[in-house]
Amino acid sequence: MVGFLGPNGAGKTTTMRAIFGLTDLDGGSVRWNGRPIGSAERRRFGYMPEERGLYPSMLIAEELTYLGRLHGMSASDAAAATARWLERLAVADRAGDKVESLSHGNQQRVQLAAALVHDPEVLILDEPLAGLDPTGIDVIGQVLVEEARSGRCVLFSSHQLDQVEDLCESVTIIDRGRLVASGTVDDLTTAGAQRLAVRVEGDRDGRWAAGLSGVSVSQITGGEVRLVLGTAPSDAVLDAARAAGRVTKFDFERRRLSEVFRESVGA
Amino acid sequence: MLLVAAAGRLWRRRRRPGSRPPASRASKDRRNPFGETGLVAGREIRERLRGRVFRVVTALLFLAIAAIIVIPTLRTASAPRATVGVVDGSPALDDGLRALAHRVGLTVRLVVEPGLAEARTALRAGTLDVVVDATRAVLVDQALSATDTSARATFVREASLGLGAQGAYARAGLTSSQVAIIAGAKPLAIVSLQPAKKPATSSETTALLGVILNFIVLTQYLTWTLMGVMEEKASRVVEVLLATVRPLQLLAGKVLGIGLVAMAQAAALVAFALILGQAAGSSFVHGTAPLVAAATLVWLVLGYAFYSWVYAAAGSLGERQDQVQSMALPLSLPLILGYIVSLVGVSSGSPSTLVKVLAYLPPTAPFAMPALVGFGLVAWWQFVLSVLASLASTVVVAVYAARIYRRAVLRTGGRVRLSQLRRVPSATR
Numbered sequence: 001m002v003g004f005l006g007p008n009g010a011g012k013t014t015t016m017r018a019i020f021g022l023t024d025l026d027g028g029s030v031r032w033n034g035r036p037i038g039s040a041e042r043r044r045f046g047y048m049p050e051e052r053g054l055y056p057s058m059l060i061a062e063e064l065t066y067l068g069r070l071h072g073m074s075a076s077d078a079a080a081a082t083a084r085w086l087e088r089l090a091v092a093d094r095a096g097d098k099v100e101s102l103s104h105g106n107q108q109r110v111q112l113a114a115a116l117v118h119d120p121e122v123l124i125l126d127e128p129l130a131g132l133d134p135t136g137i138d139v140i141g142q143v144l145v146e147e148a149r150s151g152r153c154v155l156f157s158s159h160q161l162d163q164v165e166d167l168c169e170s171v172t173i174i175d176r177g178r179l180v181a182s183g184t185v186d187d188l189t190t191a192g193a194q195r196l197a198v199r200v201e202g203d204r205d206g207r208w209a210a211g212l213s214g215v216s217v218s219q220i221t222g223g224e225v226r227l228v229l230g231t232a233p234s235d236a237v238l239d240a241a242r243a244a245g246r247v248t249k250f251d252f253e254r255r256r257l258s259e260v261f262r263e264s265v266g267a
Numbered sequence: 268m269l270l271v272a273a274a275g276r277l278w279r280r281r282r283r284p285g286s287r288p289p290a291s292r293a294s295k296d297r298r299n300p301f302g303e304t305g306l307v308a309g310r311e312i313r314e315r316l317r318g319r320v321f322r323v324v325t326a327l328l329f330l331a332i333a334a335i336i337v338i339p340t341l342r343t344a345s346a347p348r349a350t351v352g353v354v355d356g357s358p359a360l361d362d363g364l365r366a367l368a369h370r371v372g373l374t375v376r377l378v379v380e381p382g383l384a385e386a387r388t389a390l391r392a393g394t395l396d397v398v399v400d401a402t403r404a405v406l407v408d409q410a411l412s413a414t415d416t417s418a419r420a421t422f423v424r425e426a427s428l429g430l431g432a433q434g435a436y437a438r439a440g441l442t443s444s445q446v447a448i449i450a451g452a453k454p455l456a457i458v459s460l461q462p463a464k465k466p467a468t469s470s471e472t473t474a475l476l477g478v479i480l481n482f483i484v485l486t487q488y489l490t491w492t493l494m495g496v497m498e499e500k501a502s503r504v505v506e507v508l509l510a511t512v513r514p515l516q517l518l519a520g521k522v523l524g525i526g527l528v529a530m531a532q533a534a535a536l537v538a539f540a541l542i543l544g545q546a547a548g549s550s551f552v553h554g555t556a557p558l559v560a561a562a563t564l565v566w567l568v569l570g571y572a573f574y575s576w577v578y579a580a581a582g583s584l585g586e587r588q589d590q591v592q593s594m595a596l597p598l599s600l601p602l603i604l605g606y607i608v609s610l611v612g613v614s615s616g617s618p619s620t621l622v623k624v625l626a627y628l629p630p631t632a633p634f635a636m637p638a639l640v641g642f643g644l645v646a647w648w649q650f651v652l653s654v655l656a657s658l659a660s661t662v663v664v665a666v667y668a669a670r671i672y673r674r675a676v677l678r679t680g681g682r683v684r685l686s687q688l689r690r691v692p693s694a695t696r
């Protein structure tokens with residue numbers, strides 16, 4: 001499962017649309033398994049666009065069956081897959097309702113079912129977690145993990161970096177149309193300068209770290225200061241912290257994905 | 268079907284080489300013999316037939332046709348009747364009134380009234396239709412209009428004239444033999460230089476109904492096509508669909524599906540009209556009327572084939588449902604022109620030269636040509652020529668409409684202007 005990250009306007013949606021031939025390429029090509037993608041390959045892909053797209057007045061089960069058939073399934077196979085996915089996404093009881101009668105979260109589930117109904121080889125999802133409540137995120141996240149474990153390639157974009165870090169094995173980060181970082185989450189978060197997380201009792205604003213040289217402050221949250229070690233040794237940091245008060249935390253930590261993201265895009 | 272296939276083939280030839288790798292089994296799946304176009308058309312058919320608007324409009328059209336066919340037969344089946352009150356009458360007056368009624372086709376029942384006041388009361392109450400006071404007046408409840416040519420109105424006018432003349436003869440002191448000579452006077456022959464305008468034949472009446480039917484059905488289904496495309500764009504479902512089907516397949520499926528519903532509805536209406544007309548003994552189904560009905564259906568198909576691409580392309584330019592009216596209006600102008608000119612031509616009993624010209628122009632031929640067929644004013648080769656012109660122009664229109672659709676349907680963020688599309692490269696699927 002690959003997280004596809006980038007700031008607003010970086011080109012994530014455009015890239016996904018280009019995979020499905022929905023936008024023109026200024027240059028280059030879209031390839032899968034080393035070959036340019038054609039309509040036969042696209043029929044084996046599943047797509048969930050950023051702006052959700054379903055016929056609002058069509059019955060849910062009929063709509064999913066129709067989409068399955070457009071991908072080459074027989075009527076009976078499409079109907080069976082529709083029932084299976086609605087059950088798995090916990091909206092089976094709404095199969096006979098119109099899409100427009102569903103809540104936002106349930107529409108999102110049906111939209112995911114529409115991307116999965118034809119058992120695609122590759123699943124490409126544009127912001128599948130946007131606007132969902134925690135339960136919805138758990139349900140959809142669990143489905144995505146299970147699908148990835150079953151061998152399906154899942155690529156999804158999101159601004160919810162904590163979820164991406166939890167769900168994805170790899171991430172790709174783009175900025176202004178260019179690739180700026182790519183790799184497994186482990187590689188990206190362990191790479192680069194060492195990180196320290198330090199907490200000094202009674203100093204919720206991390207003032208003790210303000211004058212430190214040879215380090216840069218990455219983040220201050222609830223009294224915990226995250227530091228990126230530069231030329232200064234960790235002992236010097238510990239000494240400065242102890243001079244400010246009782247040290248309640250002093251850990252070497254990996255980069256968070258949010259830090260990888262910010263450093264990659266220069267935010 | 269053939270038109271769709273031809274347009275698709277032409278379109279594929281015109282695509283840039285290399286813009287898209289050749290599809291393997293992309294357009295026809297073994298489990299789906301009609302391909303994606305057939306699936307899209309099938310969805311359209313199901314959704315349209317299920318819609319409440321379709322069912323209501325269809326029911327109303329059936330009712331309207333039944334009324335148009337059955338009501339005239341009821342009117343001809345029952346002769347007009349009137350109850351006539353007579354004040355100060357005589358046997359001779361009664362005989363004269365009965366003879367007059369017979370001559371104008373009115374069945375009368377004469378009622379002797381004791382006085383004028385009682386007769387007025389009965390007239391106002393509606394128990395009498397006419398009162399004849401032998402020496403003073405002929406009374407009716409409501410004044411007759413100058414254009415009323417019914418049997419009752421003719422009876423009233425002639426009774427008034429006749430009784431007035433009788434009084435004048437009496438005052439002139441004419442003898443009964445002289446009065447008899449005058450009463451028996453025969454009018455001079457009226458000699459016309461040209462034959463009288465023949466009454467509308469059944470085929471002309473069928474042509475009139477055909478022109479109206481084509482206008483109603485085309486207007487309804489073309490608007491559906493426009494709104495259907497716009498709905499897919501507005502709901503963004505088009506992005507999901509175009510991830511797996513080609514734009515032309517989606518467009519052709521929509522046009523085909525809605526068109527098949529339109530044709531089925533029109534064919535059902537025509538069949539219903541012919542069967543009901545036969546059963547009710549209507550004059551609509553006599554002579555060449557079935558042929559005119561068939562020509563109407565042919566031009567309904569051709570008219571839909573021509574306009575549907577244009578309306579679909581226009582739908583792809585819009586973003587919101589409230590833009591439908593403003594977009595449909597300019598597109599409907601040639602439709603309205605052809606309809607009105609043809610309707611006036613048919614109604615006048617003599618289609619003008621303009622109708623004969625419009626019969627060869629694809630946007631107006633769906634109305635003008637059935638009108639000419641109804642009047643027997645076209646030879647078979649002229650009909651075929653117009654059909655060929657319509658087919659050729661439909662292919663051209665379909666190609667350009669598909670190009671507009673393909674470039675516009677994925678452009679969101681407001682109404683798309685045609686000038687914007689010129690700058691869009693045509694390499695997209």
